[in-house]
Amino acid sequence: MEIMGNVFFHIDLDAFFASVECLDHPEYRGKPLIIGYPGPRSVASTCSYEARKYGVHSAMPMTTALKLCPDAICVWGNHKRYSEKSKEVMEIIKAFAPGFLQVSIDEAFLDLSGMNRIYPLPGKAARALKEKILKETGLTVSIGVASSRFIAKLASDYHKPNGLTVVPRDREEEFIDAVGLEKLWGVGKSTLEAIKRKGINSTKTLRKYNKEDLASMFGPSSGEYLYSIVRGIDPGIYQGEVKSHSISEERTYWPDIYGMDALSQELLLMSQSVMFRALDEKSVGRTVTVKLRYGDFSTFTISETPKSGIYSSDDIYRIAQRLLEKKYNNTGVRLLGVGLGGVYEGDNPEQGEFFIEKKQKLRDLEKTILNLSKDGKVVTRAASIKDGELAHKD
Numbered sequence: 001m002e003i004m005g006n007v008f009f010h011i012d013l014d015a016f017f018a019s020v021e022c023l024d025h026p027e028y029r030g031k032p033l034i035i036g037y038p039g040p041r042s043v044a045s046t047c048s049y050e051a052r053k054y055g056v057h058s059a060m061p062m063t064t065a066l067k068l069c070p071d072a073i074c075v076w077g078n079h080k081r082y083s084e085k086s087k088e089v090m091e092i093i094k095a096f097a098p099g100f101l102q103v104s105i106d107e108a109f110l111d112l113s114g115m116n117r118i119y120p121l122p123g124k125a126a127r128a129l130k131e132k133i134l135k136e137t138g139l140t141v142s143i144g145v146a147s148s149r150f151i152a153k154l155a156s157d158y159h160k161p162n163g164l165t166v167v168p169r170d171r172e173e174e175f176i177d178a179v180g181l182e183k184l185w186g187v188g189k190s191t192l193e194a195i196k197r198k199g200i201n202s203t204k205t206l207r208k209y210n211k212e213d214l215a216s217m218f219g220p221s222s223g224e225y226l227y228s229i230v231r232g233i234d235p236g237i238y239q240g241e242v243k244s245h246s247i248s249e250e251r252t253y254w255p256d257i258y259g260m261d262a263l264s265q266e267l268l269l270m271s272q273s274v275m276f277r278a279l280d281e282k283s284v285g286r287t288v289t290v291k292l293r294y295g296d297f298s299t300f301t302i303s304e305t306p307k308s309g310i311y312s313s314d315d316i317y318r319i320a321q322r323l324l325e326k327k328y329n330n331t332g333v334r335l336l337g338v339g340l341g342g343v344y345e346g347d348n349p350e351q352g353e354f355f356i357e358k359k360q361k362l363r364d365l366e367k368t369i370l371n372l373s374k375d376g377k378v379v380t381r382a383a384s385i386k387d388g389e390l391a392h393k394d
Contacts, residue, residue, distance in 0.1 A: 005113070005147055005169065006111075006113040006147045006148065007111075007112040007113050007115070007116075007119075007122045007145065007146075007147065008109055008110065008111055008112070008113075008145070008146055008147070008148060008149050008151075008152040009109065009110040009112065009122075009126055009129070009143055009144070009145055009152060010107065010108075010109055010143065010144045010146075010149065010152035010153045010155065010156040011093055011107065011108050011109070011110065011129070011133075011141050011142075011143050011156065012106065012107045012141060012142050012143075012144075012156045012157065012160075013086075013089060013106040013107065013139060013140075013141050014049075014139070014140045014141060014142055014160060014161035014162060015046060015047070015048050015049055015052075015161065016046065016082065016085075016086070016105070016106035016139075017035040017045060017046045017077055017082055017106075018033045018034075018035060018046055018047055018048040018049075018051075019048075019139055019140070020078075020081060020082055020085050020139070021033060021035065021075055021077075021078075022048070023085075023138050023139065024081070028048075028073060030050065031048070031050055031073055032047070032048060032050040032051035032053075032054065032056070032069050032071060032072040032073065033047060033048040033050065033051060033072065033073045033074075033075070034046075034047045034048075034051055034056060034062070034065055034066075034069070034072045034073070034074050034075075035047065035074075035075055035076075035077040036062050036065075036074065036076070036077065037062070037074070037076050038062050038066060038074045039062060040062075040063060042061070042062040042265065043058075043059050043060060043061055043062060043257075043261075043262045043265055043266070044056060044057070044058055044059065044060045044061075044062055044065045045058060045077055045269060046058045047065070047072070049161060051065075051069050051072050054068045054069035054072075055068045055069075056068055056069050056072070057254065057255075058251075058253065059253045059257040059262060059266065061262070062074075077269075079269060079272050079273055079276070080272075080276055082105060082273070083105065083273055083276040083277060083280070084280075085137060085139065086105045086106060086273075087277070087280060088136070088137050089133055089137055089139060089141070090102055090108060092129075092132055092133055092136060092137070093108050093110060093129070093133075096110060096125075096129055096132075097110045097111070097112050097115060097119075099111025099112065099113070103250055104249050104250050104251055105249055105273050107156075109149050109152065112125070122145045122166065123145060123164070123166040126143045126145050126164055126166070127164060129141075129143065130143060130162075130164060140161060140162040141162075142156045142157070142159065142160045142161060142162060142163040142164070142165075143155075143156055143163070143164050143165075144156030144157070144158065144165050144167070145164075145165070145166040145167065146166075146167040146169075146172070147167075147169045147172070148232070148233075148234035149234055150185075150229065150232075150233075150234035150235060151167050151172055151175065151232055151234070152167075153185055154167075154175070154176075154179055154184075154185050155167050155175070157183075157185070158178075158179065172232030173207070173230075173231060173232055175232070176203050176229070176230055176231075176232055177202070177203050177204055179203070180202070180203065181195065181196075181200075181201070181202060181203055181206070184203065184229060184230075185229075185252075186225065186229065186235075186297065186334070187226075187229075188254070188255055188256045188295045188332065188334055189255045189256065190256070190295050190332065191218070191222060191295060191296075194218060195218075195226075198217055203230045206226060206230045207230045207231060209227075210227070211223060211224060211227040214226050214227050219296060221296055221297045221298050222296050222297050225297045246339055246340065246341045246342075246343060247274050247277050247278055247281075247283070247285070247339065247340045247343055248274065248289070248337060248338065248339035248340065249270045249273050249274055249337060249338055249339075250291060250335060250336070250337035251266060251270065251335070251336055251337070252334060252335045253333065253334055253335070253336070254334075255332070256294075256295050256331075256332025256333055256334045257332065257333050257334075257336070258330075258331075258332050258333070260324075260325075260328065263324060263328065263333060263336060264321060264324070266336055267290075267317060267320045267321060267324060267336070267338060268313075268317050270320075270336070270337070270338040271313045271316040271317035271320055271338055272313040272317075274313075274316060274338055274339070274340050275312060275313035275316055275340070276313075278340055278343065281343075283343045283344065284309045284310065284311060284343070284344060285309070285310040285316075285340035285341060285342055285343045285344075286305055286306075286309060286310065286341065286342030286343075286344075287303050287304065287305040287310075287339075287340070287341035287342045288303065288304055288305075288306075288310060288315075288316055288319040288320055288323065288338070288339070288340060288341075289301060289302070289303040289323075289337075289338070289339035289340075289341055290302055290303075290320050290323040290324055290327070290336075290337065290338060290339075291335065291336070291337035291338075291339070292324070292327055292328065292333060292335070292336060292337075293333065293334050293335035293336075294329070294331055294332065294333060294334065295331060295332040295333075295334055297334075299335075300327050302323045302326060302327055303323070303339075303341065304319050304322070304323060305342065306319065310340060316338065316340060320338050
């Protein structure tokens with residue numbers, strides 16, 4: 001069955017960082033692989049599906065991950081290489097249809113609404129896109145097809161890895177029930193426990209409550225969110241378009257991520273990813289934005305525009321860290337994002353800026369790292385290593 005009316009694809013690269021490592025290192029294939037430094041203050045950036053079978057997941061402390069999977073292969077990760085492969089995939093997706101929205105390094109939406117003459121069968125079109133990405137990049141993606149971005153997001157995760165799930169408009173509630181409370185996107189561990197304490201053990205039961213009842217039980221934000229999602233109504237999390245003058249990355253965590261150490265490490269990795277995309281586009285930014293979504297679905301966005309341009313990942317990270325410290329309330333975070341706004345074409349610090357020589361050196365260093373990564377060489381900046389984690393890398 002196919003979809004009439006609005007049509008959205010959610011394209012999600014399967015275990016992206018781990019898949020790139022396996023593409024570059026065939027000896028890793030079929031083995032539990034964790035991306036992250038095995039130090040006491042590190043977290044797992046992501047892991048292969050073989051490692052996930054042991055209970056390992058992204059943003060988990062590495063000490064916990066290695067207890068669950070002691071035989072795992074750990075690699076530091078090459079985020080310049082990941083950025084390069086992400087760009088390859090995103091260019092393919094972007095060329096497929098005009099309604100392109102990239103939400104992180106490894107996921108994007110396509111809006112194919114009104115394109116039924118070009119793509120009369122969305123499922124067939126999604127299959128063709130999957131095959132093109134695999135053929136041209138060597139990477140697999142999972143795609144969800146639905147009448148809203150929210151359902152498409154759920155659908156892409158339903159048959160991972162290398163999956164394709166089409167949800168017809170008249171079967172969205174049926175699909176929500178098949179997903180179930182435990183795997184319903186946006187319902188974290190604490191929210192799930194709160195729901196079950198009320199004697200609600202299924203999406204069907206949750207659907208019996210009206211918006212006012214849910215707001216009374218779980219608070220206005222959570223109540224409205226739960227009311228919408230169990231009915232297949234897009235809560236509006238992914239509304240809006242990515243503008244050409246901004247570069248951003250968001251990561252969603254399951255379960256929620258806790259603590260400044262873990263959040264700071266995620267900020268650093270995203271800052272590097274965003275900067276390498278800017279370098280690749282030969283662009284400079286003016287504004288840094290941090291987005292936080294907590295376990296109760298409350299969302300905060302905070303920005304800062306320094307007096308001078310933003311030329312390196314150090315610039316992004318320093319500002320993003322400061323913004324995070326202003327907003328973080330020491331509870332669980334389900335989404336964290338970093339954005340570079342006010343982006344304009346340019347490749348060097350402007351004359352008249354303070355510390356222009358230092359800024360130029362940092363930018364030149366990151367250009368070198370980016371170029372080396374394109375040649376297949378793994379380079380890790382010292383700033384990426386936590387205190388006490390300096391080690392020789394063969």
